Amino acid sequence: MSAEKLWICFYTIVRKEIIRIFRVWTQTFVPPVITTTLYFLIFGNLIGSQIEAMNGVSYVEFIVPGLILMSVLTNSFQSSAIAFFMAKFQKSIEEILVSPTPPWIIVAGYVTGGVVRGVITGVLVYLVSLVFAPVSLSHIGSVISFFLLTSIFFATLGLINGVYAKNFDQISIIPTFVLTPLTYLGGVFYSISLLPPLWEGLSKLNPILYMVNGFRYGLLGTSDVPIGGSALFLFIITACALWLVFRLVKKGTGLRA
Amino acid sequence: MNAISIKNLKKTYATGVHALKGVSLEIPSGDFFGLLGPNGAGKTTLIGIISGLVNKTSGNVSVAGFDIDKNPENGRMTIGVVPQEFNLSIFEKVFDIVVDQAGYYGVPRKKAFVSAEKYLRALGLWEKRDQKAIALSGGMKRRLMIARALIHEPQILILDEPTAGVDVELRRGMWDFLTKLNSEGVTIILTTHYLEEAERLAKQLAIIDHGEIIEKGSVKELVKKLDIQPFAFDLEKRITAETLSHLREFDARALDEDTIEVRLPKNRSVNDVFHAFDRGEIRVKNMRTSANRLEELFLNLTKKS
Numbered sequence: 001m002s003a004e005k006l007w008i009c010f011y012t013i014v015r016k017e018i019i020r021i022f023r024v025w026t027q028t029f030v031p032p033v034i035t036t037t038l039y040f041l042i043f044g045n046l047i048g049s050q051i052e053a054m055n056g057v058s059y060v061e062f063i064v065p066g067l068i069l070m071s072v073l074t075n076s077f078q079s080s081a082i083a084f085f086m087a088k089f090q091k092s093i094e095e096i097l098v099s100p101t102p103p104w105i106i107v108a109g110y111v112t113g114g115v116v117r118g119v120i121t122g123v124l125v126y127l128v129s130l131v132f133a134p135v136s137l138s139h140i141g142s143v144i145s146f147f148l149l150t151s152i153f154f155a156t157l158g159l160i161n162g163v164y165a166k167n168f169d170q171i172s173i174i175p176t177f178v179l180t181p182l183t184y185l186g187g188v189f190y191s192i193s194l195l196p197p198l199w200e201g202l203s204k205l206n207p208i209l210y211m212v213n214g215f216r217y218g219l220l221g222t223s224d225v226p227i228g229g230s231a232l233f234l235f236i237i238t239a240c241a242l243w244l245v246f247r248l249v250k251k252g253t254g255l256r257a
Numbered sequence: 258m259n260a261i262s263i264k265n266l267k268k269t270y271a272t273g274v275h276a277l278k279g280v281s282l283e284i285p286s287g288d289f290f291g292l293l294g295p296n297g298a299g300k301t302t303l304i305g306i307i308s309g310l311v312n313k314t315s316g317n318v319s320v321a322g323f324d325i326d327k328n329p330e331n332g333r334m335t336i337g338v339v340p341q342e343f344n345l346s347i348f349e350k351v352f353d354i355v356v357d358q359a360g361y362y363g364v365p366r367k368k369a370f371v372s373a374e375k376y377l378r379a380l381g382l383w384e385k386r387d388q389k390a391i392a393l394s395g396g397m398k399r400r401l402m403i404a405r406a407l408i409h410e411p412q413i414l415i416l417d418e419p420t421a422g423v424d425v426e427l428r429r430g431m432w433d434f435l436t437k438l439n440s441e442g443v444t445i446i447l448t449t450h451y452l453e454e455a456e457r458l459a460k461q462l463a464i465i466d467h468g469e470i471i472e473k474g475s476v477k478e479l480v481k482k483l484d485i486q487p488f489a490f491d492l493e494k495r496i497t498a499e500t501l502s503h504l505r506e507f508d509a510r511a512l513d514e515d516t517i518e519v520r521l522p523k524n525r526s527v528n529d530v531f532h533a534f535d536r537g538e539i540r541v542k543n544m545r546t547s548a549n550r551l552e553e554l555f556l557n558l559t560k561k562s
Binding site (some may be wrong): 002004006011012015016087091096097099102 | 270271302305308309310311312329330331333334336338340342343344345346347348349353357358360361362363364365366405
């Protein structure tokens, strides 16, 4: 296929996904805004005012990057997982499978759809955060890199989940039992330097820790982990996840009998 | 050139079911090809492999000259598929479904708008273009799937039981539409349970059973293979034992009080039956073939296999 035709295939998948996201905006954009507003209000203002500065910034400022990234990763994951699973469930995925759209465009389209939702949600949560803590952008390069890479990584994981899922329950198992615990233990609400050595060491096995801290460095200039290594690690696991999902879609796992 | 060329195609599902056991088939470009077979014969699997929805176990398939292993995308570009089951995004609008499908083939949106209008009008769905697919009737959904399959102007249209569950009027409308499409040069491959449909539409036929092609050829050639053809005669008077005895050589039986069925062997003529009626001074009001000829052949063949 020519580059123009490939672009049209890609644009069609992304456009359809964006329309879907906005059609159900009360389910996609409103809940994360309400949830994080409550987090800022309760943990940031009410409880946070009683907590000492953390890594040299106020507690409410400290939790801003983590809460933004939590919304980004959750929404990126859910978006591509649900979109792909619904297409499988309705069998409308066959519309694409019978077409000449190559597997890498299918992957790129659904991941981009997830990234769009993750980014929009992240921006909305950032705007909400400004009401509670006027956080500036210390290192814009880190902000953009960690923001986008996290979104791409989780949109890809969501797509992998969508590929394997055989029912609606299997779409919610990963967010409930894997993503939520890892996010809460990934340094969103605390600095891992507060933990005993064993737990601090274990926390370093959690990939979300590197994303949250990289993004926190971009916004506040403070981090528990080295930034360069975190960015490289995130880049590598994202590339691996993309390669894996491309292989799955190309092979037709969960798609072709 | 062949639109479809299949050599020794085999498919074994993970469950161990051998759906196809070495199918070989050639479908010339421009043909109207009927694929007949009972439930579970392998029709949908065969179509699934051709269209890219099912992975084959072994064998070769070429679509419009493109090997589906080496050039899957080029092959798919030439095909439009209308599946047996509804596979629409039910919350999407009719117009969007068709235009988006064009997008998956790399058709620019402006061009797709024009084609969408053309096919939605041709299939009587233009007035429904802003409705969501979920709100359409079964017949409309089926027509929508045909419009969607044609949006990129394919050379080959594959329809898997397109008239299943469609009322008679709509079915005839679809037949006319498909015949016109075929006359414009589109190769049509149709699977169907309705043998009347196959006999009326198809130029070439293949009968598949238990994953194997058990007969193929033109409709005329296949019908010629019938050993016996049944005819029904409406008689002026009630049928008696004597009436039946006059027609014993034709294996006659009463269908009701004044309708008699005879089974005419291949080597005998209808005139022989009329001679028998004359000998018994039996008056005939009307006559007709009492069963679809293809149906008779189909049942004979699938029973044997």
